[in-house]
Amino acid sequence: MPPLILVKGLLLIIPATLLLLLVLPARRWRLPVAIVAGVVLAFSLTTSLPSGILAYTVSFATMGCVYALLTLGLNIQWGYTGHLNFGVAGFFAIGAFTSALMTVEAPTGIAAQYTQMAFGLGLPFLVGVAAAALVSAVVAFLVAVPVLRLRMDFLAIATIGVAEIIRLIFQNERWLANGPQPLRGIPQPLHCVVETQGCAWLPQWVTAVLDPLSPRDYPLFYLVIISLFVAGAYLLIERACRSPWGRMLRAIRDEEASAAMNGKHITYVRIQSFVVGAVIMGIAGALYAHYVVTIDYSHFHALFATFLVWVMLMLGGSGNNRGAIIGGFIVWGVWSGTAFLANAIEPLLALIADDLPRRAAYFRWLLVALLLAAIVLFRPQGLIREEKLVSRYLRK
């Protein structure tokens, strides 16, 4: 086995195992089976797939992870608390731009005329992610205080308005984050591992093992990072939700008046859940920014960053964190898959009318809409329904 494929396989073990842990049922044999199957899956993928297809799979999985985080955040808000938040894109954008501003070095000299930004601190990746979480939390709190007085459809309209305002700010305020122009050069964390000289602080033998990797293989390394983030977020959220905290959220979602009469501070809890959900979305934004390296306002349209996330949560199962992640991957798969489909049916469309093939892209939205209609009609509870027992301490 060539050393490059061996190293790729080794790296791929981590996301493959995590994915299997998520999918397999909770039995005693889950961990060993997931590890063994993860190793087999990782090496069979790296050995059998041509490198182009493997790279596509990796980028697909990375974006799947970004969407999985967004869906997890929305699940706390909608699935557990019943906040009809149509402003996912806003917090996604805030996370992405905050982390970018924190980690990019402010340009100097001639470059400063082309790239304007409020500040560029050149701080490490993890500081950027933490700042994204913090700023999302602050904005979510400021939004929540007035807006969460509203319920259901009114809340939906207010939040979509907030998200649009946020996007338009990043579109028009040049001084903030380079206005309508893209903000480039967002650093990739631990990029040194794929460079020829390796990271100075890593032990010699690790550098030697990772030596076959070239900068082209960096996305695979990033997939490992982001999948660990998703796993960590899932564990923390699951712990919080499967405890009296989650029970309180569900109780408030079901019947506010009676939760209030039983001593729960409704306003406080509703704001808290909104903020926690927004923090997860902000982190998703930061991880997205460091993955794509170049961001601009157009990445944060409601269609991609809000409504697709909603379809993911509806499909996976509102109120179930495992369902949220799985729904994220499935809908992202449908979305990516229909790109090929749209290409494939172009000749067919050309037979109907000359200008139809140009509009084949919209065919994808049609399919997503049909998917949403099918979910609502035939499986409103989603693929994995909400569990009856909330508290994990009550499990036998």
Next chain:
Amino acid sequence: MLLCSKTLAQGHLWGDGMTTQATEDEGLHNKTSRSSGALLLEVQGLVRDFDSLRALDGADLSVREGTITGLIGPNGAGKTTLFNVVTGFHLAQAGRVIFNGKDITNLPPHRVFQHGLCRTFQIPREHQSLSVLENLMLIPPGQQGERLFNTWFRPGAVRRQELANRDKALEVLEFVELDHLHDEYARNLSGGQKKLLELARTLMTDPQLVLLDEPGAGVNPTLMHRLTDNIRYLNRERGITFLVIEHDMDLIMSLCDPVVVMSEGRQLMTGSPEEVRRNPRVLEAYLGGQYAAVEG
């Protein structure tokens, strides 16, 4: 057999010295203690408008400790609005609510609860997607696991409290004889069972006063008996005071003393069930003037 298990449960639930008393004559009323307790809840001149409709028009009410006070009146008299204002769901525009010597006027519901005042709703408001057991486990105040920090970093403390709350909830369920349904979704209970669940919820804390809004509405006679037995038992053995809105006169007459009559947002009179039954003004309020005249 059923009786045995119930007595056992009560012994567990209400602690020392209660078990012996529990088996003694259940039907005995102690009339003298009913009107002599200290003032527990005092409502003074409450006013509440809904647009141009004056739902409460200077309503007064007092509930003495240890009583089961009835609250009756024709539809639209302002009974439920009074409950809503006392428990903080609606703001009072004038007037005061004194509970246990403390002014609780216009406190939000969760603060009212902290003072030891519980209520049930006219239409049961169960948490539908939670099991019957977790509907009860939700209630105990001061749960460690309601803080995010503790759910992540102090799972041991959360677990201990959860298991203790589970045991308590199971005992309460045994007391109201719903224990066989503990794993059922609360939304799947029958109307009467939901009313029992509402009562059970108030037992998960140590309330001093429980406001019951039409506990008997839509409940079949068998369940109704269980409900009234439970109320009497809790009143006598645990010293919980009740204020009960009810339209079923038989229930009011057999359960409550004193009875407060409301009409058009105000208190009309208060007295023993006998006095209320004989008062012509009460009949007039219920039936309108002409019928009262015929009756007289």
